[in-house]
Amino acid sequence: MIVTVTANPSVDRTVEVDALARGTVIRARAAHVDPGGKGVNVSRALAALGHKTRAVLPSGGAEGRQLADLLAADGIELVLVPIRGAVRANVSVVEPDGTVTKLNEPGPYLVPDESAAVAEAVRTAAAQADWVVLAGSLPPGVPEDFYARLAETLRRGGTRVAIDSSGPAFASALTARPHLVKPNREELAEAAGMPVATLGDAVAAAGVLRARGADAVLASLGADGALLVDDGGAVHGEAPVPVPRSTVGAGDALLAGFLAAGGCGARALAEGLAWAAAATGLPGSRMPAPADLDRTAVRLHDTVETGRALRERDPA
Numbered sequence: 001m002i003v004t005v006t007a008n009p010s011v012d013r014t015v016e017v018d019a020l021a022r023g024t025v026i027r028a029r030a031a032h033v034d035p036g037g038k039g040v041n042v043s044r045a046l047a048a049l050g051h052k053t054r055a056v057l058p059s060g061g062a063e064g065r066q067l068a069d070l071l072a073a074d075g076i077e078l079v080l081v082p083i084r085g086a087v088r089a090n091v092s093v094v095e096p097d098g099t100v101t102k103l104n105e106p107g108p109y110l111v112p113d114e115s116a117a118v119a120e121a122v123r124t125a126a127a128q129a130d131w132v133v134l135a136g137s138l139p140p141g142v143p144e145d146f147y148a149r150l151a152e153t154l155r156r157g158g159t160r161v162a163i164d165s166s167g168p169a170f171a172s173a174l175t176a177r178p179h180l181v182k183p184n185r186e187e188l189a190e191a192a193g194m195p196v197a198t199l200g201d202a203v204a205a206a207g208v209l210r211a212r213g214a215d216a217v218l219a220s221l222g223a224d225g226a227l228l229v230d231d232g233g234a235v236h237g238e239a240p241v242p243v244p245r246s247t248v249g250a251g252d253a254l255l256a257g258f259l260a261a262g263g264c265g266a267r268a269l270a271e272g273l274a275w276a277a278a279a280t281g282l283p284g285s286r287m288p289a290p291a292d293l294d295r296t297a298v299r300l301h302d303t304v305e306t307g308r309a310l311r312e313r314d315p316a
């Protein structure tokens, strides 16, 4: 069982427009709504591919009810912690060439009792979990070391912990010695305090994160695939996507596939890459079904091509 924790979930609205122009009225071509938040997406990917998962998240307001309704059909065991504020709504504006502009709200203010209730729900939900995933930003009011403290407690109790966050919440969580962290290229560079322009830079930056406390680093590198750095060394892998549709949630699919395949080693990296490639080929944050996976497209490289320049972020 993989338990996910999303401190700041969202209702994700994706709006398709012909062109984005500031200060004008834009008539959208289409819009759709998905459940959102990084841990929520990890659970969605796991459930879509037949794995047992439980998602812990604060829930309040009309958006909280909407999010629970959207998730009801997904086969995820939900642990909803009531809060007074309303769950946020994030908007992604997609242009025809695939460029995505994201507007992520800060989220509701959580009073100390509400933060404590989420932490308590996680401790209960985590009993007998194979992995606990702590993912996404923290809403206002939740202390910066929220994931760090949870990770420390879970680790002491023998539970494996994976973290996918950013900024101070991520930096502080490293000190809790998580088993796995999943930064994207920007988060890797920010946390390591160095530019990441080549695969060699990514290996070096992952080394910095390991020196700060992470056992293993699964770095997602957009169109350049992903890199796993652990005690066994570094492995790079990629899975080309002929027509990328949307990368929203692709990093979450990568992490979900990696954990579903055991959460360590090259085989898990390959599985994560297959899930991420499939998610990248689907619209919005839709998660792949078994028929969407093509494991034959995955290529692993034991020798990392350190001089290889990383591509600019794909607009899709």
Ligand SMILES: Nc1ncnc2c1ncn2[C@@H]1O[C@H](COP(=O)(O)OP(=O)(O)O)[C@@H](O)[C@H]1O
Pocket (backbone or CB within 6 Å): 183, 184, 185, 219, 220, 221, 222, 223, 224, 225, 226, 239, 240, 241, 244, 247, 248, 249, 250, 251, 252, 254, 273, 276, 277, 280, 314
């Ligand atoms: N253009 C692309 N072509 C192929 N795979 C991609 C592409 N963009 C993303 N991916 C896959 O999705 C994963 C996550 O994407 P990335 O943008 O790095 O993460 P995040 O969504 O967390 O920002 C990558 O590691 C890669 O496996």
Ligand SMILES: O=P(O)(O)OC[C@H]1O[C@](O)(COP(=O)(O)O)[C@@H](O)[C@@H]1O
Pocket (backbone or CB within 6 Å): 008, 010, 012, 035, 036, 037, 038, 039, 041, 090, 104, 135, 136, 137, 138, 166, 247, 248, 249, 250, 251, 252, 285
């Ligand atoms: O918690 P954050 O960092 O604001 O991110 C939340 C957003 O990220 C997502 O989980 C998608 O993640 P990615 O685009 O990084 O794959 C959305 O569902 C959600 O709106």
